[in-house]
Every structure is written in C-alpha cells, then in structure tokens.
Amino acid sequence: MTTLPSISLTAQAFEPGALLTTFCAGRDETGAVASFVGLARAERGQATTLELEAYPGFTDAAIAAFAEDAKARFDLHDYRIVHRIGRIAPGEAIVFVATAASHRRAAFEACDFLMDYLKSRAPFWKKEHGPDSERWIEPTARDRTDAERWD
16 A cells, blocks of 8 residues: 555646545555545636635645544544645646545545535635636535534
8 A cells, every 4th residue: 555645735736546546555454435526617617717725734734633533533544635726727626535444434424524624614715717807715505504514
C-alpha cells in the first residue's frame, strides 16, 4: 500500500481515477472503498472559472481534524481528501474523497459525511467568475441542512 498524505490542497489539476487506484492498492483487509469526485460546473455559460481560496496550514489542519473525527465515528481504515485551490475550469475536478472501511455502509456514510463538511463548513472561500461578472459563493440552505443531519 502506497503511503500518501491524507489531506492535500493543490493548485494543480489531478486525475481522480489514478488517485482511486493508488488509494485501493494493497488493501487486503479492507472490505469497501467509497469515493466521490466533485466537478466545476459552467452554470449554463454563466461561469467561466471557479476560484477557491484557502489558508495553507489552517485549512488543511481544519479538514484533517474533521476527517480524523470521521475516521473514529465510522471506524474507517483510512481516508484520502484532495481539494483544488486557485482557478478551476468547468469540467475539472474540484475535490476527491475516498474512504476505506470494513463494510460498505461505513465507507459510504463517511464519504457523504466528509463531503457535507467540505461543501458547507470547511474554511474555503469560493468565487465564481463569469463572462460579465464575478460573485462570492456561500453554502446554500440545502448544503447547511445536509451538514446538520450529522449533528
């Protein structure tokens, strides 16, 4: 099994399939791996780029603390989170989350739990750039409701 950092913030595009292959390698005691890939949307031509800002050292530490809580809560063997920062074009991957557990339900729920946190509570600042304007993006009411169901 290849050892990689559990949390990565990167300005570089990444290949989710390659990340998943690496994450799965050598897991002879893991019964389930669940993964999620979030992509930047063009919003029907209204978004030309998505820009994510983070404070390295702070943002990744906050995510790591939450992920370690998820590891204990769902009895995970492991997790991997890769999150883009900087400018992201429509169709590019923004986030990759993978969870490994003994059983599928724990892997699925942990992946969902982590994504709810990343979408609504992780310390990122998001701005959508379009052909005529730019705007800051806040979590929606649905995003907040999704996250609250775990409290």
